[in-house]
Amino acid sequence: MEPSKDFISTFMVAVSNCLLYSKEHEAFDELAKKTLGALEENLKEQFEIMIIDDELIVNKKSLRGGGLHRINIIKRLKRKGVSRVDFLKGITLPEIKRFIVDISEPGKGLKSYPHIRAGAVDIRMGGLKMDAVDINQLVFSPQEEIEKVKDVFHSATPFRKLDIAGLEEVVAHFIGSFRKEANLLKLLSPIKSYSEYTYTHATNVSILSVLQAESLGIKDDMLHEFGIAALLHDAGKLFVSKEILDKKGKLDDWEFDEIKKHPLYGARYLAKMDHLTRLAPIIAFEHHIKYDGTGYPGAGSNGKKQHICSQIVAISDFFDALRSRRPYRESWETKKIIALMEKNSGTDFNPLLLNNFTGLLETALN
Numbered sequence: 001m002e003p004s005k006d007f008i009s010t011f012m013v014a015v016s017n018c019l020l021y022s023k024e025h026e027a028f029d030e031l032a033k034k035t036l037g038a039l040e041e042n043l044k045e046q047f048e049i050m051i052i053d054d055e056l057i058v059n060k061k062s063l064r065g066g067g068l069h070r071i072n073i074i075k076r077l078k079r080k081g082v083s084r085v086d087f088l089k090g091i092t093l094p095e096i097k098r099f100i101v102d103i104s105e106p107g108k109g110l111k112s113y114p115h116i117r118a119g120a121v122d123i124r125m126g127g128l129k130m131d132a133v134d135i136n137q138l139v140f141s142p143q144e145e146i147e148k149v150k151d152v153f154h155s156a157t158p159f160r161k162l163d164i165a166g167l168e169e170v171v172a173h174f175i176g177s178f179r180k181e182a183n184l185l186k187l188l189s190p191i192k193s194y195s196e197y198t199y200t201h202a203t204n205v206s207i208l209s210v211l212q213a214e215s216l217g218i219k220d221d222m223l224h225e226f227g228i229a230a231l232l233h234d235a236g237k238l239f240v241s242k243e244i245l246d247k248k249g250k251l252d253d254w255e256f257d258e259i260k261k262h263p264l265y266g267a268r269y270l271a272k273m274d275h276l277t278r279l280a281p282i283i284a285f286e287h288h289i290k291y292d293g294t295g296y297p298g299a300g301s302n303g304k305k306q307h308i309c310s311q312i313v314a315i316s317d318f319f320d321a322l323r324s325r326r327p328y329r330e331s332w333e334t335k336k337i338i339a340l341m342e343k344n345s346g347t348d349f350n351p352l353l354l355n356n357f358t359g360l361l362e363t364a365l366n
């Protein structure tokens, strides 16, 4: 990881953990030492963090990626009215500890520290002070999210790792947008071209899955992890040939068998990935297994039921697949898809989850 990103995440882990421990606890001491170590990696003379609009600028360069930690540090600093922090050479452990504690405690201002300067960036344009944009007010743009997902997938090959932090950011953005958009169907994107299907579909499945999960009371970190796992449900398609995936006509038996391998490929690939919970390979493996244990791959053979998160993703996956126009068929109307899904309730889909899902859609349709 880049040293500056490493510092941001170590620092934010220390900030979020410090409320759990007393300041004398060795776990806090450990986290503060790590933060200082990560900071020293960056400290030639001075290490400077600035927030301009929703951008985090580190040593004059905009920091991309960094996921939730980047978003959280922006939020935390803004709450303190701070948009610039300079760390100076010679900073000590007690100082960084005090700074972590002060940032973590709501309602507490920052003090003065010998080697940390915190304040506001004052950018004046034609006499107008540019106010920092509240991250909660960011406008959600599905197309932008899809572009990010596309970048992450394009940069991945079977030999290169996915940028998980980039995906975290995507998920954090659309979770934030749910509260502003009552019609959930508006959150979903139509597919502009056939080649965009993979990314658009991944994004839509994640949005629909997170919406279901949220309505069932799943929240915070678990919700984010689930959103990322849902985004990666078809990661195994990276290993299936493009000719088969984009084929315009019907697939023959051999081609269909190839497609059927994507859950296994995906699970294997994701299981090896650092910074990813076990949920991602489980969902990748199980999303084409049906509620009654049929489906693929090798469904039902181990006698285990699908994980409930895979059941949720299976619902989103089926719905989005039929909603989208594909080379071999037109898109289906929402009502027609729901009717088919209800017909298969109890066999293909968990009836309780399906009820909940159709309830969510009804609000959007009426």
Ligand SMILES: [Fe+2]
Pocket: 233, 234, 262, 287, 288
């Ligand atoms: Fe799939």
Ligand SMILES: [Fe+2]
Pocket: 201, 205, 233, 234, 317
């Ligand atoms: Fe899928």
